[in-house]
Amino acid sequence: MVLFSRLPSVSRSALGPAAAVFLAFAALMPAQAAEGIATFADRSRIVAIGGSITEIVYALGEQHRLVARDSTSRYPQAAAELPDVGYMRQLSPEGVLSVNPSGILALHGSGPKEAVDVLKKSRIPFIEVPERYDNQGILEKIHIVGKALGVDAKADALAAEIDAKLKAAEKQTASIKERKRILFVLSMQGGKLLAAGSDTAADGIIKLAGGINAIDGFAGYKQLSDEAVITARPDVILMMNNAGPATADDELFSNPVVASTPAARKLIRMDGGYLLGFGPRTADAIHDLAVSLYGGQVTD
């Protein structure tokens, strides 16, 4: 009561507390933790965060080191048996610490920052792996994970193998003249399509499979207007398997706007983690997508 004992005008009363609050916040800026390790000293108990990271650990044959994974790590089947520390962007620091990890391997974007700060403070080595949606990005991930686990030689071999597969996969579509325009639909809500623009994993995989992303006007995932669907002129629509029930196919094609595009009844569905993971299986995903798109035109 004493605090607000008079009836000051709002402009004055708002400024005072606001300034005080700002100072209070500014005085408590977070201390940035230093990092720069590349190899875990103790490689016996690793937590893998990010589907592609877990896949790479398995591909390297180092899965015996894993003690937990995040909820996006669903492949291979055996990984699903590991304790799940939650969604990679919403980690619980105590949950991660409860599995007594000796190191944490996390895909870029893992968080929240508060959780990562606490994990770093607990002196458990934390290695962040960058993500890029192209071939080099996959190889880079493999090298970083391999180095972190102290198996550089294995990583080099795996990277070389994957690199060859990726190059071969890309070559398969090199001779195709007529490129198909592909509309990646993340989900449908009330008949509206949520589509992938540039700077997305979907955009990356479409390009690698020799297609053209039908959307080039925006970055990220956005809802399309009916007219934008028509302007995009997609030849094919690409969706994830887990994006809604199978009956959604009929809903998609009963949409008069979709029906008016060249993609009228052409839908490709693929597993989300396989299609968009940018990990060891991406070369196969590129091949599968290319075959679905171009059929016999794909050269082996």
Added chain:
Amino acid sequence: MADQSIADAAGIMATAAEGDRSRRARLVIVLLCVGLAIAVLLSLTSGASDASAIGVMHDWLFGALPGDAALSARDHVIIHDIRLPRVILGVLVGASLAVSGAVMQGLFRNPLADPGLIGVSAGSSLGAVAVIVLGSTMLAPLTSALGTLALPLAAFCGGLATTLLLYQVATRQGRTSVATMLLAGIALAALAMALTGILIFMADDRQLRDLTFWQLGSLGGATWQKIGSVGPIIVLALAAMPFLARGLNALALGEATAGHLGIPVQRLKYTAIVGVSAAVGASVAVSGGIGFVGIVVPHLLRLLIGPDNRYLLPASALLGAALLLLADAVARTIVAPAELPIGIVTAVAGAPFFLWILLRKRGVIDL
């Protein structure tokens, strides 16, 4: 003559009932203190890991327990940097949401009132969503200067600014019209939600997931920094609330009557609105949207100890804090090592309970 004695008798009976109730209220408050202490201990000792809270606390106070010398650095981090800040934040947020609910219900003389009515929730959401979506572009200087505190700061300022604007709109010639405030509050909240909608439209898929989780609420982001920054605001606002109790009691008779009883009604409104806005803004800023605490807790207590705000406000603080701690303990152990957003726990437990209270009150069910 006869009338006089009847009035006397009624007066005596009223006083007796009053005495009865206040004794009961005091008892309930003592019990709630004990309950809160138990909830704090339970929260400190439970979690996804097997870290020993007792061992760590003994280590701080009297040195390591014999045979516990190998208490790992991990356990210290878990207790000191994860559980303890979380418990403190839970107490602060739970108390401020419950007391704010009680104060709003007194101010609007409506048992369904909550801080959302004065725009604070919508304003805070707007601030938070702005930082989540624009944090790496337009607001980059803010986020790089403040780090993880940018979001709570923006949420707090958004809530407070919306409320003060609303107060300004509803106040003419030194008098605030509660009716205007309700209506203007709806308009302002709609505007803030529309702006939030624009930001959501601009967000990419990662940001969308971040904001969904933020809206579900969590005490998971508790750090000592956040306690240091919002703690004083919440404590100050909570400390001001008990002074409102008498005024709110009088206000239950109507604004004019309260004025005749010598209550400075306008000052009461201003203090209540600014206090609630600060407390809720700060709470939402650090924990996101945690529903139902502000409505269920005061309701439950009114059934137990009656509507006297002198007891209702402190009891709400205690029960709100204890319930939020218990909800948080459930949230972080039920799917361990992952974690459930606490807003889900409070709504899943709170919504059916609230429904039960309503139906019971209306005589629909007798349970």
